Amino acid sequence: MTRDLKGTDMPGRAPALRRIWLLGPPGAGKTTLGRRLAERLGHPHHELDAHFWHQGWTRADSDAFHAVVTGLAAGERWIIDGQYDDAHPVLAARADTVIWLDVPLGVVLRRVTRRTLRRLLTRTALWNDNRETLGSALGLLVWTVRSHRAVAAVNRPLLVRLAARDVRTLRAASVEAALTGLLGAPPPDRLTEKSPPAPDAADSLPPPGRRP
Structure with missing residues (x-):
């Protein structure tokens, strides 16, 4: 069953926590969550954006991207973040834990705007x-708005299907809620630590026409 940290909590089986797939719209915090889980669990963390976007904002060939995702998913332990449709069949078949960061549009739009401006300036x-x-920054902002509802429409039934197969699923409104729901309360010496800043990443579904 899906454990929904935005509402009713319906616990499923205890997570195996070997192969963790992170989903969510741009600015949700997938990469931040991935890095923090990698710290705690010692698993390799992979950003699908790094394999999709080649130099000059050139998109990976579909077959080549699928082959890369298949190779990453073949590992016994991993954390993979990315909302790419082409990756869904492969990752859905291999993941034992799936986390959807379902963050409100207003929050993700502010985050994407801040980090995009920072990237432009620096x-x-x-x-x-x-x-x-x-041009690429404006395209990303438009895509953040346009894709938010589509991401939810894809992820809601996806988590239901995975939960029916006894895959551990969590739907959380923040990185901290996801960490707590998956791993429990942090150790006492980490309770006062601040989360690391969100990385400079334009994650999620590839925006159409995104080019420099």
Whole structure:
């Protein structure tokens, strides 16, 4: 059953926590959550964006991207973050734990706006030395708004199907809620630590026409 941390809590079986797939819209905190889970569990963490966006904001060939995702998913322990449709069949078949960061549109839009402006001003290098331009930044902001509802429409039935197969599923409104729901309360010496800042990442579904 799906454990919904935004509402009714319906516990499923105890998570195996070997292969964890992180879903959510742009700005939800998938990469931040992935890094923190990797710290706690010692699993390798993979951002699908790094494999999808080649230099010059060129998209990976569909077959090549599928092959990369298949190779990552073949591992016995991993944390993979990404909302790419092409990756869903592979990751759904291999994951034992799936977390959907279902964060409100207003929150993710503020986050994406802040980090995009920061990237523009600092010329931060992203995956494969890509850097934001005004055009790519505006495209990402538009995509953040347009994709938010679509992500929810995909993830809601997906989690129901996975839960029916005894995959551990969590739907959480924040990184902290997801960590608590999955791992319990943090150790006492970490209760006062701040979460690391969200990475400079344009995660989630690939925006159509995104180019520098």
